Amino acid sequence: MNTVFMHCRPGFEGEVCSEIAEHAARLNVSGYAKAKPSAACAEFVCTEAGGAERLMQRLMQRLRFAELIFPRQWARGSFVELPETDRISVILEHMADFPVCGSLWLEVVDTNDGKELSNFCKKFEGHLRKALLKAGKLVENADDKPRLLLTFKSGREVFLGLAESNNSAMWPMGIPRLKFPREAPSRSTLKLEDAWHHFIPRDQWDDRLHSDMTGVDLGAAPGGWTWQLVNRGMLVIAIDNGPMAESLMDTGLVQHLMADGFTFKPKQPVDWMVCDIVEKPARNAAMLEEWIGEGHCREAVVNLKLPMKQRYAEVRRLLDRIADGFKARGIQVEIGCKQLYHDREEVTCHLRRLDVKKPKSR
Structure with missing residues (x-):
């Protein structure tokens, strides 16, 4: 033993x-x-x-x-x-x-x-x-x-x-036993569902993932992660220069903007920001800190693509830098990070700001 x-x-x-x-x-x-x-x-x-x-x-x-x-x-x-x-x-x-x-x-x-x-x-x-x-x-x-x-x-x-x-x-x-929804436009949709199961207690889903909420999906096309937000009834701004699945646009819940995911900011705070952009992990981490720190969103799920070497050391360094940034801002944020089953050469970060009021319902 x-x-x-x-x-x-x-x-x-x-x-x-x-x-x-x-x-x-x-x-x-x-x-x-x-x-x-x-x-x-x-x-x-x-x-x-x-x-x-x-x-x-x-x-x-x-x-x-x-x-x-x-x-x-x-x-x-x-x-x-x-x-x-x-x-x-x-x-x-x-x-x-x-x-x-x-x-x-x-x-x-x-x-x-x-x-x-x-x-x-x-x-x-x-x-x-x-x-x-x-x-x-x-x-x-x-x-x-x-x-x-x-x-x-x-x-x-x-x-x-x-x-x-x-x-x-x-x-x-x-290993979570998740079933791929045939209506979703890509298998990447399971990454976000996997993240919700891991980071959000199931008895809190109705309070933290509901139809009165709004969300932003950065790097959204063709819409695997957007589908998860829409499936919970949210209004979603999808940011990507590529095309979104027509089935998602037909729901009337998605606004597609062809813009740069790293420069876009919502006019009003949203409840959720999600991002699976393939980019250097330091850049994604900085963007995540800015969205939460500036109050653009209350909760976020962002994937950090990992380098080939010193992967744990790099993740630890980025998480420490994010935590130090929030400490300097004087804000309270719950930070989680996990290599989920549906991740590959990446880890999934979940951040939840604890010291701000919820955005107004739509």
């Missing part, structure tokens, strides 16, 4: 290692991070007894799992070698000192080899769940108890871990 195992996007193992190692050093938890390239996972191996649990608990006091940037999922535990048969008995044996758990998730890493194990996990889960219930190691739907997470590296090796249900991913492997 002395390793923290983390899922991530393939190719970003180094960023996970850098991020968790930085937090561990700050929290005085000794250990080392390691990962194999393109393995879609990383580990932080603690060198003192109880280090993994201490790291997760201390980190929870400073920020929640959802506030980590690159890990998709995490758990504390250890790897277990499994026999060809009677795997359940071996798992139960290794769980002798485990607490009673309130839920069970079987996971695989997000690689082709991992996906091939999905069918095995589906078949195995029912048998394991039944055995855990019988052994008194599992009670169903008990949110006050830890979640049991089994990540199968193969049919013969599994990471047996624990995580608090309220301080780990909302979905197995940190």
Whole structure:
């Protein structure tokens, strides 16, 4: 139980290692991070007894799992070698000192080899769940108890871990099960929906994403992100020199302006600004700070495209610069940043200004 195992996007193992190692050093938890390239996972191996649990608990006091940037999922535990048969008995044996758990998730890493194990996990889960219930190691739907997470590296090796249900991913492997809406003009629409699920509690959607609101989509064409705003009933100003989907224009909720997304400013403050422009991350970050800082919008979702090297260091630098800018302005802003499942070589930032009145309803 002395390793923290983390899922991530393939190719970003180094960023996970850098991020968790930085937090561990700050929290005085000794250990080392390691990962194999393109393995879609990383580990932080603690060198003192109880280090993994201490790291997760201390980190929870400073920020929640959802506030980590690159890990998709995490758990504390250890790897277990499994026999060809009677795997359940071996798992139960290794769980002798485990607490009673309130839920069970079987996971695989997000690689082709991992996906091939999905069918095995589906078949195995029912048998394991039944055995855990019988052994008194599992009670169903008990949110006050830890979640049991089994990540199968193969049919013969599994990471047996624990995580608090309220301080780990909302979905197995940190992958949301979103369905592409056929009415949307591009698959990029899932990026914004993914961001809303991650950054906005579902019970707040009706208050923060409703039909009396207004929004601006910078770099909108053909309208994947605009569609999400319109689908919530908002009036949207779409900024792009390219054409918008006719189906969106036919709604009567979209005003399309052919203008530069970096120079456009609304005549009146809006509720939302969203942006997925492909540009240097520093320029997008500066634009995001200006929109929130000058009061052009109350909330914003902006993607920052990442450089090829030192990606975690660059994201951390930009987030610190944004935070320092708001501090200098004397304004209160909630800042979130995550590499979401539907992101690629980018991270998604969500900012919410807390010290301004809501724009007038239309």
